[in-house]
Amino acid sequence: MMALEFSWIRPEPHGIHIVPADVWVDPSRPVARALVTHGHADHARGGHGETIATPATLAIMELRYNTRDGAVSVHYGESIALGGGVSATFVPAGHVLGSAQVLLEHAGERVVVTGDYKRRADPTCAPFEVTACDIFITEATFGLPVFTHPPIAQEIGKLRDRLAAEPDRCVLVGAYALGKAQRVIAELRAAGHHEPIYLHGAMEKMCRLYEDFGVALGELRLVSDAKKDAMRGQVAVCPPSALNDRWSRRLPDPVTAMASGWMRVRQRARQRGVELPLVISDHADWTELTTTIAEVNPAESWITHGREEALLRWCQLNQRRARALALVGYEDEDD
Amino acid sequence: MQRFAALVDALTYTTGRNAKLALLAHYLRETPDPDRGWALAALTDGLDFPAVKASTIRNLMAERVDPLLWTLSRDFVGDTAETASLLWPEAPGDDAVTPPTVSQVVEMLGNMTRATVMSELPKLLDRLDANGRYALIKLATGAMRIGISARLAKTAFAQAFDVPVDEVEEYWHGLQPPYAPLFAWASGAAPAPDLAELPTFRPFMLAHPLEDGAVVDLADYAAEWKWDGIRVQLVRAGEETRVFSRSGDDISASFPDLADALPFPAVLDGELLVRGSHQGGEDGGAASFNALQQRLGRKSVSKKMLADCPAFLRLYDVLLLRGEDLRELPWSARRARLEALMGVLPDRRFDLSQLVEARDFAHLAQLREQARDAAIEGLMLKRRDSPYVAGRRTGLWYKWKRDPLLVDCVLMYAQRGSGKRSSFYSDFTFGCWDGDPEQGAELLPVGKAYFGFTDEELKQLDRHVRQHTVNRFGPVRETDKSLVFEVAFDSVHASKRHKSGLAMRFPRIHRIRWDKPAHEADRIAALAALVRD
Incomplete structure (x- = not known):
């Protein structure tokens, strides 16, 4: 099949280039003008001249990079003229707080860049919206048919069962500091867990930011302020990198848990020394990726960062035009 | 089967030995017969279902999943059973299906033939969730690989029922899955199983490596060559002869040359070697490991193979002799009994592993350096007063391998x-x-x-x-x-x-x-x- 050639939008190794406006989507190096889909560090790098993003994403970037210089705030559903006859509309992606797909329009042609997304309900962010387009540029982090994320209630249930089974230990959940941590906390609350939840220091500010944007997380305490015995039978949350760090020794015999889509694969959990794998992901699983392509029904799908090959194959098998883009710099080992 | 699957998962994610022991012991105590016996056999590779091979799983998946998607998935996951368990298409929303018990699974797998496996195995897989499918495929293809050695399983068994692990090991090998008499004995419901008339495996005595720079006194220790064959136990009891490998596997079928070799009931410990004419050392001595490898893992052995690479046993020790248990005797006494046997054992099939005489330890080190026979792996040092005990006991036996x-x-x-x-x-x-x-x-x-x-x-x-x-x-x-x-x-x-x-x-x-x-x-x-x- 011939690939569609939209001369105005070009995938380059370090990002997607909107040529007539000279704007880049999630560029992996500093540029004059950037559209940023969400606040994860691999998508939202610092140092751009102008950064166009949702208010929450800009707040997250400010927290990370300590500057609001060049920030251009665009709400969900709002359109902005980028110049060169290109307009951009931010549409919720359901990935983390503030995450957006970007709908780009030029001369009657429509391109959607999903950034990272998921289709499952998430109490901490606005849900994904299906947007019709000609070219659908989709992520493929979990683009293998072995990845089917179970319902989150089941995984939260596993966590709570473990707390009950080992009341003298605490369960230490490794979770991405932006998004995953807050979602796990919010889901625990929704499941009726009203005890204080203990945080690694690196997560505190992000949790406060979520609360400022109206996401209730209940009583949060810092591990560093707590007595060891007080944390028995409780949940603590830390970044994945702190799981096996010396830091975790201040906890009472912690059960090492990790909330990640990769936990679906046993050896991934074992490699990280995880005792309690929780298959919780903020990315679309295989079923979500494929049904989304079917629902959006674009003329062509462009597949980026992740396991492009398998999703490309699915498109072939289903007579859908698709190509894989080789973008650099997106890594999501901790999802 | 869900309990078993949950156990397999818990063992997968548990790294500490004690935690693993506790999990296993708990399962063995709380699970009824015969499920627990079958589970134990599955965890220690004691089950074999000839109709189900790794290729069976691949073929089943090939009928259901695009080959490229399968390959990409398998490559990422790194395990065929796990990939298949995740990719198996689930029957939508059929909660009424009851999962099978471990015993039912074992029975159904045992009844499958190459002709029926492709239609029967899917029915079992359809009744399980992803974790259950994983456990089923691992059980059926016989490769659990979750860090449960037979020794660990036996220790867990001993812990679960508070019985001595050496006794567990010995009875275990005399019995077949699902080991009902073993559980009956351990839980106090029946006397110990009688093994006298059964050709069963006795756990091997093993050696610690001699640490660099360590010296032993040759007055206390005897030195013996360590041969590069495979360590086996030859057992004759109740008119039957068996050859067991180090792990207790019955490899008699690969070595019919030894089937009639032992003329009286005994349990002998030795190195299995094949004769090679082109070796250094003595005439008609051992061929290299390469030659022995031709003989390993064969279900049937051709006459030519038997003639070209005849197997023999180089004897190290005697454990039981004509109904008498010699394991409590010191090594020197057992060695004397063994040497006395050499006159009555057929030369073609047996020789004696010679002791290495050295003036002192330095001299011994020199002999070790000079050893050029390809069939010599190094030296063994055995305490002259050591009984024959299962496993590695500190201070009794040392292996001192040649430098690589x-x-x-x-x-x-x-x-x-x-x-x-x-x-x-x-x-x-x-x-x-x-x-x-x-x-x-x-x-x-x-x-x-x-x-x-x-x-x-x-x-x-x-x-x-x-x-x-x-x-x-x-x-x-x-x-x-x-x-x-x-x-x-x-x-x-x-x-x-x-x-x-x-x-x-x-x-x-x-x-x-x-x-x-x-x-x-x-x-x-x-x-x-x-x-x-």
């Missing part, structure tokens, strides 16, 4: 590992130069190794492979051949299977020579000079 041979090779290809190393490039093929690299010589593969490095080094090697890939062939990456490994190996043999004409035994990465340029690696000729057969 070393050669510098260049990394050529790498493949992702399985299991714990899935997604890491951890299987390495390396080569030596077929001439002068300055004059355009090429590398020829001489071996493959997947251990000998630390986890940290593995990460560095993985990174090296990813950054130095010049070609991909499916799961294999060809590297730019810039990295030198110092490879240790026990011996090297002529081989027609490899282009280099050489095959190493037991190669492992000894050191990674990040510092050494590839053209300074060794040549094939240097390796060929180390061939002894």
